[in-house]
Amino acid sequence: MRAYLSILAMLVCAGLFAQTNISGKVVDGSNMPIPGVNIVVEGSATGTSTDFDGKFKLSVNQQPPFKITASSIGFESATVEITKNNEDVTIVLKEGTELDEIVLSASRTPERIRESPVTVERLDARAIKNASAPSYYDALENLKGVDINTNSLTFKSVNTRGFATFANTRFMQLVDGMDNSSPALNFALGNLLGMSELDVATVELLPGASSALYGANAFNGIMFMRSKDPYQHQGISAYAKTGMTSSSNAGDNIFVDFGFRAAHAFSDKLAVKASFSFLNGTEWFATDYTNYNAATGDAIAGDRTSDPNYNGLNIYGDEVSTTLNFDALSGAPAGTFGSAAISRTGYEERDLMDYDAQSVKADLAMHYKPFADDFTIIWNSKIGRGNTIYQGANRYSIKNFFMQQHKLEIRNNNFFIRGYVTAEKAGDSYDTRFTAININRRWKSDQQWFTEYATGYLGAITGAIPGVAPGNPAVAHAFARGLADTGRFEPGSPQFRSALNSVTADGDLLTGSKFIDNTKLYHADVNYNFSHLIDVADIQIGGSFREYVLDSQGTIFTDVDGPIRYDEYGVYMQVQKKFMEDKMKFTGSIRYDKAQNFDGNFSPRVSLVYSPDEAKKHNFRASFQTGFRNPTTQDQYIGLDVGNAILVGSAPDNLDRYTTRPITNNFPAGLEAFGLDRTVTLSGNDAYNNSFTLASFQAFGASAAAGAPNPALLQRANVEFVKPEQVAAFEVGYRGIMFDDISVDVSAYYNSYKDFIANRTVIVPNYGNVDLSDITDLTPVGGAPTPNALIAAANGDFTPFQLYSNSNADINSYGAAIEVGTKVFGDFDFSINYTYAKLDFDRASDPDFETNFNTPEHKVKASFGKTDLFDNFGFNVNWRWNDAFLWESTFADGMVTARSLFDVQVNYRHGKSTFKLGAANVLGHEYLSAPGVGTIGAQYFVSWVIN
Structure with a gap:
């Protein structure tokens, strides 16, 4: 026993002797503290981060001497040597440019953004802190070449280089490596079920085709959202945000948004984190009552008074229409009373939805390093529930929608193996068009309604109705509608509310409007980088497998007799090599993908980056790649009557x-x-x-x-039958520093499409x-x-x-973008960018086809601000302008007017708190993202963030 205690004491003493305590602070060139700086011991996974005052403390089970590295987004990294225990150090970080920042997405390996072979847009924690938008997801709209299509307050769809409706199936969104798309809808619901703002480390966005590395859905852009590492970003942080949305048709409505994040490393081997956020507000009201042709989706003349077949865009139930031949019905000779197309009286959208916008997100992760090095096992669970509005062929109230993702990942610096499952439930979601149609049928059948209409019209036009002047068709139609509408459930009445609740709880579209969705997907990824084993070149190989399990019980897909399963897989290889004393970098990759119902596809990519100067201030790039897009689950297996048409997939x-x-x-x-x-x-x-x-x-x-x-x-x-869509993409660009303080990023692209899915x-x-x-x-x-x-x-x-x-038509698109950033008036940050996008499509070659290009030809964005205007006070102003453009979709076609918007924010830092006061669209210039969506006004907010 005594020997055992002696050995234990020696071990304790050895452990105490080996432990080295370090403290210090990190400042910039002006001696201002930098919060959130990552401090890592070189050659190990041990580390911490600075607090709000730029200070840090670190205990290391290692004897001096050794080195620690400090790194932060927007600064050049710095390394200092620790020579003794209890050493106090001051580390000065030199401010870098955006081109110095490290990105991972372009080549699946860390590289400076200036050396990236393709265009990359980036948003980091510092940019989020200074953003004038209400959320980091809204702030993406200020990035060059990025469109945010606002479907609702909580659902905003990211789009790059055109070809997208709100259902952007050509754009992929990954959150910590997991596809954040709804398995049934095949697109991401914005950040409704995404990541908490407190946990965002970086957002990287590739605007072009990326199929060579990321597969089928990375066809027209891909976005990577990465969360903070619990080893590097420890502690508790929280935020509270409130404010008001304001528009002429919805009035002023309060919203609240709050959340927290907690992370702790219990040792070099185990760290955990958890985050939660909650948002509640009122949706933008959709009140466009333009008369639309139900068959074509085109606006036509007339209103309910002048057109008995009126079909208001945000009025539902009036799609039920028939032609009444008054001559045949009355037995009169042809041409006596004629005939007319008649539609039922509908209900406004705001009577069919409560417009309650809500998002609840929770995230839990455990990082385990069994050997206290870079080998890590990660378990991550993300759960979200929310209310929003989705506009597809119809307008859908997404209510209590629930999605969960669970991931197990094993990785180190050279490989990862990742598997995850995504499962969703539609909750109490419903189709507003069928809600109105079936509420109407609850109080009177279509046959009875049209019969009464015909009887009333003939009685009025012939003078058989006392007090109604005969011979006037307009008067006769008004009388007939009033007669047929006898017994109508008035919005807000107990009868209406009862019918609304009953219809939206019924999944049979013949009598109800609820859609059922319990779809799942299972996905696995693997990647291995041989750079530590092979000196000739950096070589990576990888692959993926995905299985869909479609389960809508016949309300969306043709799965009335049971779930539909189908799968797809892909493998890829990338080779990267530097030449000419590292001035020329070649990247080549190729991927093969095969889906169950389609032939396989190869997707090659080659690129060159040339940096002629030693400091790499000037970087020229050129790339060619092909991409493809598999038809979605809906393209293949949908079977849905949406009122104005029946959607049928072509598997x-x-x-x-x-x-x-x-x-x-x-x-x-x-x-x-x-x-x-x-x-x-x-x-x-x-x-x-x-x-x-x-x-x-x-x-x-x-x-x-x-x-x-x-x-x-x-x-x-x-x-x-539908088959995969393909694109050949060419891109050239330049990134560099001119005159020592002006950063320039310019690019141009040309895309040629084949077999465009239509x-x-x-x-x-x-x-x-x-x-x-x-x-x-x-x-x-x-x-x-x-x-x-x-x-x-x-x-x-x-x-x-x-x-x-x-489509067999030749469809091409091309465009260019340029961004310039610099310091003005001494030390103020200023940047401006311009984006040009053009569709090349001969409509005469395929008159029934709509490309859904849906992007402005010209966009200009500018930013002006200063993080430290004076002590602890900063501000930022963003301005965006785009010209008018044509919006095409299955819901409606129409012109979207030009708009010019300002977002502003001022912030004040005190202790560990940051207070921000801001406004999006501060001038209140109301606009629509597309025909039929809510009218977007101003959004004012105040926030308090504690780190």
Whole structure:
């Protein structure tokens, strides 16, 4: 026992003897403290970070001498030698430029941004602190070439270089290596379920194609959001933010936003962290009541008073429409009363949603280093729940949406193996269009409503209604609508609220509007860097595997009989080599991807970076790469009636999986005797194999309206199954420092697309062949031998389908961007950038196809500010301008007006606290991101951050 105690005492003494305590502070060139600086012992994983006053303390189980390195975003790293125990050091960091900052995303390896082979945009903790936007995610809009499409207060979609709606399936968003996209929707819901602002270390964004390293969805851009390391960023931090959103249609509404982060390293081997954030506010109100053609999505003349077939953009339920032939209904000779297209009276969106915006996010991570070196095992769980609005083919109230991600990762400096699962639940989400349609049907069936309308119109136009002047169609239509609307549930009434709750809880779109989604994805990644083993070049290899499990119980996908599973995988290799005394860097990579329903694709990339001077102040780059995009889960397996069209995916096994609800045809009574069915069902096969092109059907309709119907105008659609989309991308650029204090970043690109994935609207006759081969002789009823498909067209017996295919048109895009940053008026930060983006598409070559380019041709952004205007006080102003542009989507097409916006903030630092007062769109210039979304006004905020 005595020997044991002696040995234990010796070990304790040895441990105490080996322990070295270090303290100090880190300052800039003006002797101002720098908070959040990473302090690391060279050759180990031991480290800490400076507090708000730039001070740090560190205990090391190592005897001097050894070295510690201090690094911080925006500064050049510095290394000092520790020669004794209890040494107190002062480390001075020299301020660097943005081009000195380290990025990981472009080549999957650390490199200075100036030496990156492709364009990289970056946001770091310092930029977030000085941002004039309400959140770091909003601040992304100030980056060069980046568009933020505001779908709602809590859902903002990032877009680069065009080709995106709010469902940006061409852009990938990774959070700590995990794809943050919804497995069913195939795109990220902004930061609704993302990362807490306190835990953000860096955000890196690659605007172009990145498929060679990151696979199919990194087609038109990819964003990497990395959280803070619990070893390097320890302690407790918290923030509280509140303010007001203000717009003319929604008024002034308070929002609150708060969160905390806690991290602690228990030893060199174990560190944990947790973060939480909560936001609650009121959505921007969507009140665009422009009359839209339900079939084409184009704005047309008229309102509810002048157009009995009115279809208001943010009014739902009025998509239910039919043509009433008043002559046939009354038995009068043709031409007596005529006919008219009539729509039901709808409900405004603000009556169908509570506009409660909410986001709740929690994150827990454990980092374990069994050997106290760079070998790390990480378990990470992210959980989020929120309310938002999504605009796709319809407007959806995303309510109590829940998503969780769980990751296990093993890594060191040379490799990583990562596996994670993403699971989501749609919660109480619902489709507002079907909500209105089925609320209407709760108080009166469509058949009864249109019957009463016809009766009222004929009574009023003929003078049979006392007190109604006969012979006036406008008066007759108004009377008929009032009669048919008798018994209507008024918004806000108990009957309306009861119907709303009942409909939104019902997943059958024939009677309800709720959509069910329990979709999951399983993903695995692996990467190994051989640079420590091979001197000739830096070589990396890697791969990934993903499996989708689609589970919507038939409310989104054709999975009514059980979940649909499909998978995809990819492998890649990259070689990087420097030549000419490290002045020339070559990067070459190639990737092969294979999805279950498609042929495999190769994606090569080659790039050169040339830095002619020793200091690498001037860096020229050129790259060529190809990218591809697999059709999404919805492109392949959707089966959804959205009211104005039926969406059907084109996976070969999906066509027979989808059949419509029973459709009641409108042909005159008596034609059943000629073999026409009053009730029919259509399938996905009908849509792909027996349909007219939309353009030809519209041309035929115009000829019929002119009194000379021309069947020769009709063209068969012949829609092919969807296949992967491809792009060849060329880019050149320059990054450098001019005149010692002016940073310049300029780039130009050209993209050429092949097999561009396209949504095609086709018209399926409810009966009859589109080759007009089956003919019915209508001579006994005063007609003539007529193809059945033409009978269907004449009686409105046709159904629009939206299919997923590829365009044969030549589609190209090109653009350029330049950013200049410098110090002005002594020590004020100033930067300005300009972005040009242009679509090259001959619409005549494919008139039914919409590219959804959806980006301004010209954008200008500028920033002006100073972090230390005087002691502990700073400010920043951001300005953005873009010109008008055409927005195309399945919901609506229309012009988005030009806008000029200012964001401002002032901040004050006291002790460990930072107070910020700011405003986004401070001048209150209201605008729309797209037709049909909420009107965006000003957002004022005040925040308090404690570190």
